Amino acid sequence: MRQDYAQFTSRNAEIIAIGPDGPNAFRRYWQENDLPFIGCPDLRSRVADQYDQEFNLLKMGRMPALFVIDLEGKVRYQHYGHSMQDIPPNASVLSVLEQLQTKKGG
Amino acid sequence: MATRLPIGASAPNFELTDTHGRIVRLSDFYGKKFIVLVLLRGFI
Numbered sequence: 422m423r424q425d426y427a428q429f430t431s432r433n434a435e436i437i438a439i440g441p442d443g444p445n446a447f448r449r450y451w452q453e454n455d456l457p458f459i460g461c462p463d464l465r466s467r468v469a470d471q472y473d474q475e476f477n478l479l480k481m482g483r484m485p486a487l488f489v490i491d492l493e494g495k496v497r498y499q500h501y502g503h504s505m506q507d508i509p510p511n512a513s514v515l516s517v518l519e520q521l522q523t524k525k526g527g
Numbered sequence: 528m529a530t531r532l533p534i535g536a537s538a539p540n541f542e543l544t545d546t547h548g549r550i551v552r553l554s555d556f557y558g559k560k561f562i563v564l565v566l567l568r569g570f571i
Contacts, residue, residue: 422565435560437551439543440567450570451546461543461551471539473531474566483568490538490562494554499532505568518561 425511426457432518434489439463441483475501489517497521538564 422429422436429436436458440447447462463469466483475484485508489498498517500509532538542552556562 429563433560434563435556436563436565437553438565438567439541441569442567444544444546446570448546459551460546462546463543468539468541468543469566471541472564472566477568483566485568486566488532488538488562488564488566490553490556490564492558492561494538494540494557496532496534496536496538499534501531502568508565514563518563521561 422458422511423454423456425515428511428515429458429518432515432522434518435459437461439468441466441469473501477505487514489514489521491521538562 438458438460440463442462443464444462447460451460469483472486472488474486477484484502484505486502487500487509488496491497502508538553540553542550545551553562
């Protein structure tokens with residue numbers, strides 16, 4: 422997502438990534454990978470619970486999930502991963518954003 | 528099946544501290560920016 426970040430910002434979108442790791446691990450990861458978007462540790466998985474992020478079969482971790490939220494704070498796109506690597510391609514998310522823009526402008 | 532947030536539902540607001548120590552509130556973006564919210568599985 423780092424490479425395509427400009428494409429998201431040019432569509433008036435901000436990326437917020439939230440995960441279960443601790444603040445130090447998060448900061449280190451963000452620094453090492455030079456990530457331009459917002460990263461927030463959610464140590465007690467409070468936000469993950471609110472968004473119904475699903476556990477994997479062994480309950481050892483969670484599946485990734487992705488949401489697009491519009492200007493009114495409504496969910497316009499949701500993807501709940503079926504495996505640990507199951508994240509929608511950037512192109513799909515960008516096209517969702519594009520549709521939302523045209524809807525608003527038209 | 529687990530419950531899932533439906534399309535059109537209000538996204539639950541949250542307040543977290545980011546990697547730069549800034550407070551991030553979902554509600555601060557209302558009316559300004561679309562949000563792509565990614566829930567990670569963890570780095571390990």
